[in-house]
Each structure stands twice: as C-alpha cells, then as structure tokens.
Amino acid sequence: xxxxxxxxxxxxxxxxxxxxxxxxxxxxxxxxxxxxxxxxxxxxxxxxxxxxxxxxxxxxxxxxxxxxxxxxxxxxxxxxxxxxxxxxxxxxxxxxxxxxxxxxxxxxxxxxxxxxxxxxxxxxxxxxxxxxxxxxxxxxxxxxxxxxxxxxxxxxxxxxxxxxxxxxxxxxxxxxxxxxxxxxxxxxxxxxxxxxxxxxxxxxxxxxxxxxxxxxxxxxxxxxxxxxxxxxxxxxxxxxxxxxxxxxxxxxxxxxxxxxxxxxxxxxxxxxxxxxxxxxxxxxxxxxxxxxxxxxxx
Numbered sequence: 206x207x208x209x210x211x212x213x214x215x216x217x218x219x220x221x222x223x224x225x226x227x228x229x230x231x232x233x234x235x236x237x238x239x240x241x242x243x244x245x246x247x248x249x250x251x252x253x254x255x256x257x258x259x260x261x262x263x264x265x266x267x268x269x270x271x272x273x274x275x276x277x278x279x280x281x282x283x284x285x286x287x288x289x290x291x292x293x294x295x296x297x298x299x300x301x302x303x304x305x306x307x308x309x310x311x312x313x314x315x316x317x318x319x320x321x322x323x324x325x326x327x328x329x330x331x332x333x334x335x336x337x338x339x340x341x342x343x344x345x346x347x348x349x350x351x352x353x354x355x356x357x358x359x360x361x362x363x364x365x366x367x368x369x370x371x372x373x374x375x376x377x378x379x380x381x382x383x384x385x386x387x388x389x390x391x392x393x394x395x396x397x398x399x400x401x402x403x404x405x406x407x408x409x410x411x412x413x414x415x416x417x418x419x420x421x422x423x424x425x426x427x428x429x430x431x432x433x434x435x436x437x438x439x440x441x442x443x444x445x446x447x448x449x450x451x452x453x454x455x456x457x458x459x460x461x462x463x464x465x466x467x468x469x470x471x472x473x474x475x476x477x478x479x480x481x482x483x484x485x486x487x488x489x490x491x492x493x494x495x496x497x498x499x500x501x502x503x
Contacts, residue, residue: 232405238258240259240260240395241254241389249291251332254350273380276341280304281301283299286332286334288331301318309376310374315371320363320364325361331356335369359402364401369396369398
C-alpha cells in the first residue's frame with residue numbers, strides 16, 4: 206500500500222469513526238399535542254374533523270344541547286385506533302377524562318386519562334380517533350363529534366397520561382340548562398396533550414411506501430432523511446465517482462445508489478437486514494467497497 210492509498214484509507218476511517226452513531230438502537234420518542242381543527246376530514250371509513258399538531262387560528266365550531274331544569278353538564282371522551290381495514294380498537298374502557306360544570310361559565314377545562322399499555326400501530330395506516338361526549342345530570346352520554354389524525358408514521362403509542370382540554374360553556378335560561386363544546390379557533394383551542402410515541406425505523410417506512418406502490422419515493426426517502434450526515438454523502442461520492450471513472454456510464458452509479466441508499470438508511474439493503482444491523486455493518490462494507498474500487502480502478 207503506497208502513501209496515497211494509506212492516506213485515503215485513514216481519511217475514510219476518520220470520517221467513519223467521527224460519524225458512526227448507532228442511532229437505531231433506540232427508537233426516537235416524541236411527545237405530541239393534537240389540536241382539534243374546524244376542518245371536515247374522513248379516513249379509514251370514519252368521518253369527523255381533523256386533529257393535528259397545528260395550533261388552530263380558524264373559525265370557531267360549536268356543538269350544543271339543552272335539558273330541562275337547572276342541572277350539571279359534563280363532557281368526556283373515548284379514544285380509538287382505526288386500522289387500515291376500518292376496524293376500530295378502543296383504548297379507553299369507558300367514558301374518560303370527564304369535566305363538569307355546575308354553574309354558568311365558559312372557558313377551557315382540563316382532565317386526564319392514562320394509556321397504561323403500549324399500543325403498536327400499522328405504520329402509515331393507523332389513525333388516532335377521539336370522540337367527545339356530553340351529558341346533562343346523570344343522563345346518557347351523547348356523542349357530539351369525532352376527531353381524526355392523518356395516518357400515522359409512528360411505530361407505537363407509549364404509556365403516558367394524556368391531558369384533554371375542552372372549551373366548554375354552561376348556561377341556564379328560562380328553565381333549561383344549555384351546554385356546549387367548541388373548538389377550532391385561537392380562543393377555543395380544544396386539544397389533547399402529552400401523547401407519547403416512538404418513531405418507526407426508516408426501513409419500516411420504506412416498506413410502507415413500497416406497499417403503496419411508490420417505489421421511487423421509497424428509494425428517495427433515505428436521502429431525504431440521512432442526507433445531512435456528512436460521512437455518508439462523502440462515502441457515496443467516493444464509491445460512485447471511482448465507479449464512474451472506470452465505466453464512464455451512469456447505470457452502475459444508479460444501481461449502487463439503489464442498493465446502498467442514502468447513508469445509514471441503506472437503500473434496498475436496508476430492507477433486507479433492518480436498521481440496527483445495517484448501522485453496524487454498513488460503514489465496514491462501504492469502506493471495504495470504496496477501497497476495492499479505488500485499488501481496482503485507479
């Protein structure tokens with residue numbers, strides 16, 4: 206091995222050591238807030254209103270009712286996962302996170318409910334659904350409206366105490382109690398907070414994209430996610446440039462990109478071995494391939 210080859214090997218090794226992070230040994234955790242939006246939405250056979258992580262600034266939407274007499278008004282929720290086959294799985298066991306008004310008033314009210322068990326999701330398909338209910342005195346609960354997330358890319362909902370925030374009102378007029386629930390505006394910022402999730406691995410999301418028939422996006426996705434790590438673009442540059450200088454054709458380059466993908470995401474290879482094994486062996490194999498190409502085609 207001459208000095209130039211040794212220098213190149215040491216340079217690549219330095220980049221590898223400096224940038225090798227086994228980031229997929231632990232899935233990334235998130236704490237989410239879903240705001241109820243005044244926007245009709247349907248997904249997985251369910252119809253309701255959209256909820257997402259954007260603080261609402263639109264027009265207020267109100268659902269109301271009344272009952273004879275001067276009685277309490279209460280609100281609660283039930284929480285579901287809606288699967289790709291339109292099947293619903295309830296996470297709550299009954300009407301939960303109840304708030305009550307005994308006197309006239311209008312404001313945000315808060316209550317909690319705890320998800321005790323981790324819930325696995327269909328990556329790219331599962332939808333979180335929250336249905337809000339209201340009742341007068343100790344009467345039957347009446348469904349007011351339903352909120353739905355977009356299909357989620359997360360792997361799991363994890364144990365956490367969720368905080369439900371309702372914008373409610375109660376009044377008493379001419380022998381009747383009136384109650385309402387509102388959402389969708391900067392004032393009526395009804396929402397659910399502290400929803401904890403774990404991310405899906407990159408190869409799991411790639412499989413979802415392939416399942417949808419979006420092969421091009423599944424190949425591009427690793428570069429979008431992993432392209433900002435300086436080591437992997439540099440290494441791919443070494444591999445692809447030496448290959449091009451030898452063959453003077455783009456097809457071998459395309460094949461290498463599809464197989465190796467954008468850095469630790471790993472392209473098609475990622476789908477075969479998974480994220481954690483890939484994170485361990487990718488730099489070793491890629492460095493060996495770069496060295497072989499350099500020695501062969503220089």
